[in-house]
Amino acid sequence: MKTTHTTVVTGAGGVGKTTLSAALAIAGSDPDTTTLVMTVDPAKRLADALDLRGLEAEPVPVPKVPGLWAANLDVTSSWEAIVRRYSEPDVADRLLVNPYFRAIADRFPAAQSFAAAETMSVFIETHRWDRIIVDTPPSAGGLDFYLAPARTADLIGGKLLHFLTGAQLPGRRFLYRFTGRPLLKVADTVLGGPLLEDVAEFLLDLRTMYDALTARAHTMQRYLQRATTLVVTTADPAPMAEVIRFFEDLTDIDVTPAAIVLNRALPPEWAEAALDPVTGIDDPQVAAELTTNLANWGGEARRQATAMEGLADRYQAPLVSVPWMAEPPTDAKSLEELLADVELSRLMAE
Amino acid sequence: MLDRDLLLVSGKGGVGKSAVTAALAILGARRGMKILAISMTEPLGLASHLGVDALAYEPTLIRPGVFGATVDRANALDEYLSLQLPLGRTVPTGQLSKALNVLVDTAPGVREIITIGKPIYEVWEEEWDLVVADAPPLGQLQSYLAAPQTITGLVPTGAVREQARRLQDSLSDPAVSGLLLVTTAEELPILETRQAIAEIDHERRVPIIGVLANRLFEPLLTDRATIEELVPSAAKDAALLHSDVTGQQRQWIEALPDDPQLPFLFDVRTPAEVAERLADELERVA
Numbered sequence: 001m002k003t004t005h006t007t008v009v010t011g012a013g014g015v016g017k018t019t020l021s022a023a024l025a026i027a028g029s030d031p032d033t034t035t036l037v038m039t040v041d042p043a044k045r046l047a048d049a050l051d052l053r054g055l056e057a058e059p060v061p062v063p064k065v066p067g068l069w070a071a072n073l074d075v076t077s078s079w080e081a082i083v084r085r086y087s088e089p090d091v092a093d094r095l096l097v098n099p100y101f102r103a104i105a106d107r108f109p110a111a112q113s114f115a116a117a118e119t120m121s122v123f124i125e126t127h128r129w130d131r132i133i134v135d136t137p138p139s140a141g142g143l144d145f146y147l148a149p150a151r152t153a154d155l156i157g158g159k160l161l162h163f164l165t166g167a168q169l170p171g172r173r174f175l176y177r178f179t180g181r182p183l184l185k186v187a188d189t190v191l192g193g194p195l196l197e198d199v200a201e202f203l204l205d206l207r208t209m210y211d212a213l214t215a216r217a218h219t220m221q222r223y224l225q226r227a228t229t230l231v232v233t234t235a236d237p238a239p240m241a242e243v244i245r246f247f248e249d250l251t252d253i254d255v256t257p258a259a260i261v262l263n264r265a266l267p268p269e270w271a272e273a274a275l276d277p278v279t280g281i282d283d284p285q286v287a288a289e290l291t292t293n294l295a296n297w298g299g300e301a302r303r304q305a306t307a308m309e310g311l312a313d314r315y316q317a318p319l320v321s322v323p324w325m326a327e328p329p330t331d332a333k334s335l336e337e338l339l340a341d342v343e344l345s346r347l348m349a350e
Numbered sequence: 351m352l353d354r355d356l357l358l359v360s361g362k363g364g365v366g367k368s369a370v371t372a373a374l375a376i377l378g379a380r381r382g383m384k385i386l387a388i389s390m391t392e393p394l395g396l397a398s399h400l401g402v403d404a405l406a407y408e409p410t411l412i413r414p415g416v417f418g419a420t421v422d423r424a425n426a427l428d429e430y431l432s433l434q435l436p437l438g439r440t441v442p443t444g445q446l447s448k449a450l451n452v453l454v455d456t457a458p459g460v461r462e463i464i465t466i467g468k469p470i471y472e473v474w475e476e477e478w479d480l481v482v483a484d485a486p487p488l489g490q491l492q493s494y495l496a497a498p499q500t501i502t503g504l505v506p507t508g509a510v511r512e513q514a515r516r517l518q519d520s521l522s523d524p525a526v527s528g529l530l531l532v533t534t535a536e537e538l539p540i541l542e543t544r545q546a547i548a549e550i551d552h553e554r555r556v557p558i559i560g561v562l563a564n565r566l567f568e569p570l571l572t573d574r575a576t577i578e579e580l581v582p583s584a585a586k587d588a589a590l591l592h593s594d595v596t597g598q599q600r601q602w603i604e605a606l607p608d609d610p611q612l613p614f615l616f617d618v619r620t621p622a623e624v625a626e627r628l629a630d631e632l633e634r635v636a
Binding site for chain 1: 570588
C-alpha cells in the first residue's frame with residue numbers, strides 16, 4: 001500500500017499545462033518510486049516525445065523512463081464506469097443506451113471535469129503509485145475541475161425534477177400525468193412531445209445516482225484539498241485574467257495553490273539590457289535590427305515582470321518561472337531540461 | 351471579409367478570436383459601417399477587447415458605429431419562445447422559466463439553436479451593416495452549426511421546424527454568412543483548424559471564408575550564421591530566440607491556405623489596445 005501524493009496542474013487552455021505535467025513527471029521520476037502522469041489529449045509531438053502513441057485510459061509504463069507511468073483521460077469510458085459503479089444494473093443498462101447520456105457526458109464541461117476528478121480518485125485509491133501528476137481539462141481556466149464534483153451532483157439532483165415531482169422520487173407514469181401543467185405545454189411546443197418524454201425518463205434514471213454521486217463528490221473534494229495545486233499561466237492578458245478568477249473562486253472550496261508557474265518566461269535581465277544600445281556589432285544594419293529586436297523582447301520581459309509582480313502582490317503563492325523554449329520538447333531529455341533551473345521542491349511536495 | 355451580413359469568428363481557445371472579433375468590428379466602423387459585435391459564449395473576452403466591463407443582451411452603443419451584445423441564454427430562450435409560441439401565449443416566468451432552462455440544457459440542439467439563432471435574428475432585423483459574432487471555440491462549434499439540422503431531424507412539423515429551416519438557409523448562404531477561423535502557428539491550433547476545415551467543408555453548413563494566422567513573428571533580415579558568430583549578449587540571445595520561434599511558426603503555417611496573417615504585437619498592455627492595433631493590421635491586409 002502506498003500513500004499517493006497528488007499534484008494537480010491547472011490553468012487556462014494553451015498555456016502549456018500538458019507539457020509541464022509531463023516535464024514534472026519525468027523530473028520527479030526515479031527507478032525506486034513510481035509516478036503516474038494523467039494527461040488530457042496530449043499533442044502528437046508530446047506523446048511522441050514520451051514514445052506513447054495511442055495513449056489510452058489504462059495506465060502504461062513509459063518506455064525509457066524507469067518508474068514513470070502514463071494514462072490519458074477518456075471522458076466517455078470514464079462516465080460509463082461511473083454509471084456502472086454508482087447505479088443499479090438495470091438503470092445502468094438503460095442509461096448507457098440513452099442518447100442524452102452521451103450528449104451530457106460530451107457537452108457539459110463540468111461533466112468532463114467530473115470524469116477527470118473521478119479517474120484521479122480511482123488511481124489514488126489503487127495505492128499503486130507514490131506520486132500522481134494530473135493535467136486538467138482546460139474549461140474555465142481549470143476551475144471546473146475543482147467545482148465539478150459539487151456542480152455535477154447539483155445537476156443530477158435535478159432542479160427540474162424537484163419542481164415537477166417534489167422531493168420524492170416518483171414513478172414514471174406519475175411524471176407524465178403532469179402533462180397538463182403549463183411547463184410541459186411550453187416544453188412540448190419547443191421540444192416536441194416524444195423528445196420531452198425521453199429527456200424526463202433520462203433525468204429520472206440519472207437521479208437514482210444522486211446520493212452515491214454526492215458522497216463521491218465529497219471524497220473527490222478531500223483529495224483535491226490534499227493535493228499540491230499548481231496554477232500555470234503565461235503573461236498574456238487572457239490567461240492572467242483566468243488566474244485571478246481562479247484564486248477568487250477557489251477560496252469557496254478551501255484549496256490553496258502551492259505555486260503559480262509562469263510558462264514561456266523570458267530572461268528578466270533582457271528588460272534592463274534593452275535600455276542600453278547594443279555594442280560589439282560592426283555591421284550597422286545588423287546592429288540596428290538586433291537593437292530593435294532586443295527592445296521588443298526586453299519590453300516583453302518587462303511586461304512579464306509587471307504581470308508577475310501584480311500576482312505576487314495579490315496572492316501568497318510563490319512564483320516559479322519556466323523558460324520560453326522556442327522548440328517544444330521532442331524527447332524525455334528535453335522535457336527534463338525544461339525544468340533544469342526550477343526548484344522542484346516548490347512544485348512537488350515530497 | 352466584411353462583405354456579408356453575418357461573420358462568425360471561431361478558433362481553438364486561446365488563439366485570440368475575441369480580439370479578432372473586436373478588431374473586425376472596429377475596422378467596419380472605421381469604414382463607416384454600423385456593426386453589431388456579439389458574443390455567443392463567455393462575454394468577458396469580447397467585452398475587454400472592446401474596452402468595456404461587460405456586454406448586455408440588448409445591443410448597446412460602445413463607440414461610434416460599434417454596438418456590443420451577448421447571447422445571455424435565459425434572455426435568448428425567452429426571445430426564442432416568444433417567436434415560437436402561438437400569439438397571445440405568454441412566455442413563462444419565475445420557477446417555470448428556471449425549470450425550462452434545465453430542460454433546454456439537456457435536450458440536444460435546443461441550447462445551441464437559441465445561441466446560433468440570436469445573431470441570425472439580428473441579421474433578419476436588417477438594422478446592421480454587419481453582425482460579427484465571437485463564436486464558440488472549435489471544439490464546440492460543430493454542435494452549434496449542426497443545431498438547426500438537429501432540430502429539423504427531431505421535430506417533424508410545425509413552426510419550430512420551419513424556423514430551424516430558415517436559420518439553416520441563412521447560415522449556409524454565402525451571400526449572408528461566413529465563418530472566419532483564427533489560429534496561431536503552433537501544433538495543436540493548426541491541427542485542430544485543419545480538422546475543422548475538413549469537417550465543415552464536408553457538412554456545408556456555413557461557408558468558410560478564410561483562416562487568419564495570428565501572432566506571427568516577422569523574420570529577421572540578419573541571417574542565422576551572423577547571429578551565431580556574435581559574442582554572447584542579451585541581444586544575441588534575443589535574436590536567437592526570435593529566429594527559432596519564427597522558424598517553428600513558418601513550419602506550421604505551411605499547412606494552412608495562403609490567407610492574411612496578423613503579427614505578434616510587441617508592447618501592448620490592455621486587451622482594448624490589442625484590438626485597436628489588430629484593426630490597424632487588418633486594414634492593411636483585408
